Amino acid sequence: MSLLWIIAGLLLIQSIFAFNNATKKSIEEIIKNAKPGHMELDPRYGHIFDTSFFQNYDSSRIAGGGWESEPHSRPYQVGLYVPTPTGTSFCGGSLIGPSTVLTAAHCVMNLNDQPIIIYIGAHNMPPLSTENAIQRQSTEVLMHPDWNALTIQNDIALIYLSENVSESDRVKYIPLPTNTTNIYVGREALVSGWGLPGDGHTSGSSVLREVTSKIISSVACRLAYMGAVQRTHICMSGEERRSTCRGDSGGALVIDGQVVGVVSFGTAAGCEVGWPPAFARVTSYVDWIRENM
Numbered sequence: 001m002s003l004l005w006i007i008a009g010l011l012l013i014q015s016i017f018a019f020n021n022a023t024k025k026s027i028e029e030i031i032k033n034a035k036p037g038h039m040e041l042d043p044r045y046g047h048i049f050d051t052s053f054f055q056n057y058d059s060s061r062i063a064g065g066g067w068e069s070e071p072h073s074r075p076y077q078v079g080l081y082v083p084t085p086t087g088t089s090f091c092g093g094s095l096i097g098p099s100t101v102l103t104a105a106h107c108v109m110n111l112n113d114q115p116i117i118i119y120i121g122a123h124n125m126p127p128l129s130t131e132n133a134i135q136r137q138s139t140e141v142l143m144h145p146d147w148n149a150l151t152i153q154n155d156i157a158l159i160y161l162s163e164n165v166s167e168s169d170r171v172k173y174i175p176l177p178t179n180t181t182n183i184y185v186g187r188e189a190l191v192s193g194w195g196l197p198g199d200g201h202t203s204g205s206s207v208l209r210e211v212t213s214k215i216i217s218s219v220a221c222r223l224a225y226m227g228a229v230q231r232t233h234i235c236m237s238g239e240e241r242r243s244t245c246r247g248d249s250g251g252a253l254v255i256d257g258q259v260v261g262v263v264s265f266g267t268a269a270g271c272e273v274g275w276p277p278a279f280a281r282v283t284s285y286v287d288w289i290r291e292n293m
C-alpha cells in the first residue's frame, strides 16, 4: 500500500481560510474563520479492504463510536489553532507541564511565522467565552528531530507556552508514562478530542468527545498498515467504530492517568470503518520529552 494513502488519513483539519493578511487578523478572526477542509480518500482503497464488512457495527459511537466527555473531566486536553500558509489547522494536544504542550509533529510542521493559539481547560471549542478557557500562544515549537512526514515516523512535538499555566480544577498536567517498558497490549485506553464526530461530518465537534478501546499488538497494527507501524507506534482497536478522526490529531491516549500515545494517523478509508487508529508511542520518547520540556 502506498504511504500516500495513509498520509491522506492524517487527522488534521485543514481550513480553507487564506492567511494573506495574517498579521492584521485578530485571534477572534482567525478562530472564526478556521474551517475544516476535506482530505482526499483514495478510491482504490475499497477494492483492497472490504470496508462494507465493518458497516454492521452501529452501537457505541470522537468518531462514530465515541461520546461527549463529562465537562472538564479531561483537564489536560488542549485545543490548538495552528496558522499555516494555506489556512488555520485545528489539532489537539495535552498539557504536560506549566509551560509545555505535547502534540503531533504533523500538526505543527506547516506553522507559519504566527503563534499557535492554545486553549486550555475548555469543554466547548472554540470556547464560548474567554472566561471559559485559558488562552495562551506558542513562543516556540520543537518537532522531534527524526520526524519524517513521508513515513509518519516520530510524529511528536512540543509547544512552549507564552506564559505558565497553573493547575486548577479544570487544568491538570498529565504525567508521562512511569514504566517505559510497558507495551499495554489488552489494556483499555481513552482518547479525546474535538475532531469530526464521524465520517458523514465536515466540521469538528463543538464539545469535547472521547472514546475508549483496547490496545492491540504492534504486529496486528503493522499488518493493518502494511509496515508503516513500528515499535514507536501504539494502536488501539477500531472495533465498533471506536476511533479518532480528523481534528483529533495531537491529543493524548491515556492509560492509568498517563499519556501513552499521541494521536497520529488513521486510514484514508474513514474513521468508522473499524480500522485501528495509530498513535506515537510515548514510552519511546520519554527521555526526549523530559530533556526538552
Ligand SMILES: *[C@@H]1O[C@H](CO)[C@@H](O)[C@H](O)[C@H]1NC(C)=O
Residues within 6 Å of the ligand: 021, 024, 025
Ligand atoms: C489587512 O487588514 C486590515 C484590518 O483588517 C485592513 O485595514 C488592511 O487594509 C488589510 N490589508 C491588506 C493588504 O489587505
Ligand SMILES: *[C@@H]1O[C@H](CO)[C@@H](O)[C@H](O)[C@H]1NC(C)=O
Residues within 6 Å of the ligand: 097, 098, 099, 100, 164, 293
Ligand atoms: C514556568 O515553568 C517552568 C517549568 O516548565 C519553570 O522552569 C519556570 O520557572 C516557570 N516560570 C515561572 C515564571 O514561574
Ligand SMILES: *[C@@H]1O[C@H](CO)[C@@H](O)[C@H](O)[C@H]1NC(C)=O
Residues within 6 Å of the ligand: 179, 180, 181, 182, 183, 184
Ligand atoms: C513495567 O511493565 C512491564 C511490562 O508490562 C512489566 O513486566 C514490569 O513489571 C513493569 N515494571 C514495573 C516497575 O511496574
